[in-house]
Amino acid sequence: MKVSASQDKMLGQFPADGFAIVPGLYEPAEVKALLHCIESAPGSGPNFRRSQELFAIRNVVGEVPELWPLLDTTVLRTLLRQLFPDGCHLVKSIYFDKPALSNWLVAWHQDLMINVDRRADVQGFGPWTSKSEGISVLPPVDVLQNVCTIRIHLDDCDASNGALKVVAGSHQHGVLLPAALPALTPAAVVCAVPAGGAMLMRPLLLHASNRSISNRPRRVVHLEFASVELPGELEWRERRLVQERF
Numbered sequence: 144m145k146v147s148a149s150q151d152k153m154l155g156q157f158p159a160d161g162f163a164i165v166p167g168l169y170e171p172a173e174v175k176a177l178l179h180c181i182e183s184a185p186g187s188g189p190n191f192r193r194s195q196e197l198f199a200i201r202n203v204v205g206e207v208p209e210l211w212p213l214l215d216t217t218v219l220r221t222l223l224r225q226l227f228p229d230g231c232h233l234v235k236s237i238y239f240d241k242p243a244l245s246n247w248l249v250a251w252h253q254d255l256m257i258n259v260d261r262r263a264d265v266q267g268f269g270p271w272t273s274k275s276e277g278i279s280v281l282p283p284v285d286v287l288q289n290v291c292t293i294r295i296h297l298d299d300c301d302a303s304n305g306a307l308k309v310v311a312g313s314h315q316h317g318v319l320l321p322a323a324l325p326a327l328t329p330a331a332v333v334c335a336v337p338a339g340g341a342m343l344m345r346p347l348l349l350h351a352s353n354r355s356i357s358n359r360p361r362r363v364v365h366l367e368f369a370s371v372e373l374p375g376e377l378e379w380r381e382r383r384l385v386q387e388r389f
């Protein structure tokens with residue numbers, strides 16, 4: 144299947160903006176199946192965070208094995224081929240459910256840490272963090288520049304139910320110091336995405352999200368893909384090969 148001309152146009156702005164909205168990646172029936180799969184998954188443990196304000200599942204593709212076959216469509220693979228012509232792997236997956244009227248908000252930040260399988264003395268990698276779910280590290284900027292996040296929206300999402308706000312082009316500044324943010328965030332735009340659509344973003348893109356003031360939930364499957372391998376003994380902790388070289 145070919146990505147449509149309008150999708151081509153949206154992706155054309157992606158390198159400069161650091162984000163793009165791609166509507167219609169999944170059909171309504173596919174969205175229904177994804178929701179059913181996630182919501183009927185049993186599950187508890189360190190990767191599950193359940194409160195009134197947020198239900199999140201880290202490594203959701205690992206925790207809910209039935210999910211990947213539903214996500215892995217021809218349309219997704221076509222998009223990935225455009226983003227990573229030399230093939231890629233999935234390196235992180237998270238499910239976020241921001242329920243109706245949730246007070247969960249996320250302050251301005253860049254996604255700087257990657258999940259790895261071990262600590263290793265590798266030049267350019269660090270600092271490291273170790274949590275119950277595993278080890279994460281700040282990699283060199285070129286690793287972050289290779290990663291592409293695809294956030295698949297399972298509900299219509301706009302400013303009222305906590306859409307992401309982003310600063311277009313901010314990924315081009317590398318790792319930002321907190322003092323740089325006030326000059327950038329006034330230019331933020333809200334990324335409304337229809338159910339079944341996706342938001343693409345680079346991890347270095349400055350982003351945040353507000354509380355929900357809506358009666359509608361905002362459910363998202365957040366997937367991160369990369370084509371680079373990590374050096375030395377390091378390995379992406381959630382690595383799953385998606386596409387071989389073409």
Ligand SMILES: O=C(O)CCC(=O)C(=O)O
Pocket residue numbers: 239249254305306307350351352363365
């Ligand atoms: O989904 C959100 O509202 C925020 C998520 C986020 O900022 C992140 O995954 O880094």
